Every structure is written in structure tokens, then in C-alpha cells.
Amino acid sequence: MPSSGGAFWQRKRLDEMSPAEWEALCDGCGRCCVHKLEDEDSGEYFETRVACRLLEPGTYLCSDYANRHAHVPDCVTLTPELVASSQWLPVTCAYRRLAEGRGLAWWHPLVSGDPATVHSAGVSIQNHTISEDQLSDPDELLDHVIAWGDSPSGA
Numbered sequence: 001m002p003s004s005g006g007a008f009w010q011r012k013r014l015d016e017m018s019p020a021e022w023e024a025l026c027d028g029c030g031r032c033c034v035h036k037l038e039d040e041d042s043g044e045y046f047e048t049r050v051a052c053r054l055l056e057p058g059t060y061l062c063s064d065y066a067n068r069h070a071h072v073p074d075c076v077t078l079t080p081e082l083v084a085s086s087q088w089l090p091v092t093c094a095y096r097r098l099a100e101g102r103g104l105a106w107w108h109p110l111v112s113g114d115p116a117t118v119h120s121a122g123v124s125i126q127n128h129t130i131s132e133d134q135l136s137d138p139d140e141l142l143d144h145v146i147a148w149g150d151s152p153s154g155a
């Protein structure tokens with residue numbers, strides 16, 4: 001239940017946030033920008049270290065966020081409804097954390113005041129990815145399944 005005091009992410013539900021507030025919630029971890037594989041039988045998701053070709057090395061941000069759908073038509077636009085039903089989002093994702101009532105973690109730039117803390121906390125894709133352009137066959141994704149750190153101290 002939203003409260004009357006505190007920062008916007010503490011007093012507003014996801015579906016009450018302005019577009020600017022919504023965008024500010026992304027912690028820049030980049031984990032929604034790596035390819036995932038789904039086990040058709042169990043429904044379980046596996047993350048790979050293969051990143052979208054638009055992901056910018058160094059910043060781990062989309063290199064053309066405003067026009068990303070022109071390059072990657074199936075890039076997902078997160079909405080409150082989608083967050084509530086998206087098991088592929090990492091448990092560290094700020095949207096998922098708020099949807100599950102867990103608040104923002106200490107490493108979130110809105111909390112720490114430093115965009116680098118998402119990397120120093122070990123929850124981002126920093127130094128772990130290769131670009132999808134480096135694959136010669138989509139089946140090679142299977143060779144790049146990786147387990148990211150989901151439970152840094154303070155999670």
C-alpha cells in the first residue's frame with residue numbers, strides 16, 4: 001500500500017508512476033538485455049551471457065533506447081502488468097523488487113546516488129557478456145548459459 005511520505009518509489013505503486021519515474025527505476029543492470037532460454041517442459045528460464053547487439057559495451061545501456069524497436073522489433077516494453085507476470089526478469093530487477101514489495105536495494109542508483117553501485121554489487125552484466133553478433137548460429141546460445149549473482153549482501 002502506498003504511503004504519503006518518502007521517495008516516489010516508496011509511496012507510489014508501479015501503475016501510479018509518471019513516465020519519468022518509471023524510467024528512473026531501471027538500475028542499469030542490463031540483465032533484461034541478454035538472451036534467455038526457456039525450458040518448454042518446466043517453464044524455467046535460463047539466462048545467457050549473450051547480449052543484444054544494441055547493448056553498449058562499457059555502459060551496459062541500450063545504444064539507441066528511443067528507437068530500439070526499429071532495430072529489434074521484439075524488444076519488450078515493460079509495463080506494470082508485464083512486470084507482474086514476467087518470471088524471466090531477474091529477482092534483482094528494480095521493477096520486480098517493487099512489484100513483490102521488496103523495495104529498492106542499497107545498490108540501486110536512486111538509493112546509493114551512484115550509478116556504479118549496481119556494478120560493484122555484482123548484480124549487473126558488467127564484464128560478463130558477449131554480443132549476439134559474435135554468434136554464428138542461434139543454437140550456440142546453449143553454450144553460453146550463465147548463473148548471475150542474485151544474492152549480494154544487502155539483497
Ligand code: SF4
Pocket residue numbers: 025026027028029030031032033078089090092093094095
Ligand atoms: S533487469 Fe530490470 S533493472 Fe535491470 S536493466 Fe532490465 S529493467 Fe532495468
